[in-house]
Amino acid sequence: MTKVSIVNVEVGEFTFLVPEQLAFNFEIASRNSVLEGAELRIKTVKGRLFCNDCHFEGESQVNPDIPDQLAVFAPMKCPKCGSSSTKIIGGRDFIITSIEAEVAEST
Numbered sequence: 001m002t003k004v005s006i007v008n009v010e011v012g013e014f015t016f017l018v019p020e021q022l023a024f025n026f027e028i029a030s031r032n033s034v035l036e037g038a039e040l041r042i043k044t045v046k047g048r049l050f051c052n053d054c055h056f057e058g059e060s061q062v063n064p065d066i067p068d069q070l071a072v073f074a075p076m077k078c079p080k081c082g083s084s085s086t087k088i089i090g091g092r093d094f095i096i097t098s099i100e101a102e103v104a105e106s107t
């Protein structure tokens, strides 16, 4: 029987997923499946922003003053000019990058 040992995932900053919560949910969801007992390795990816005003493009940080639950609805401010006319161009993805599995040898 094939058994998955490691699941590597990339989580964008703007998904606002909490790694601890993700790991907990993964554990529950994986019970009685080939994923049971697999280790979930989470890599956080920085959010990327594009500014409509100054055309800044790059990494952005979530405003630490805004709670995560609200930040998902709040406009991200441009770190260069402070404009709120921005759009998120990255960091909203949740991707499974690779899965490592142990395949039992058939004899």
Ligand SMILES: [Zn+2]
Residues within 6 Å of the ligand: 051, 052, 053, 054, 055, 056, 078, 079, 080, 081, 082, 083
């Ligand atoms: Zn700007």
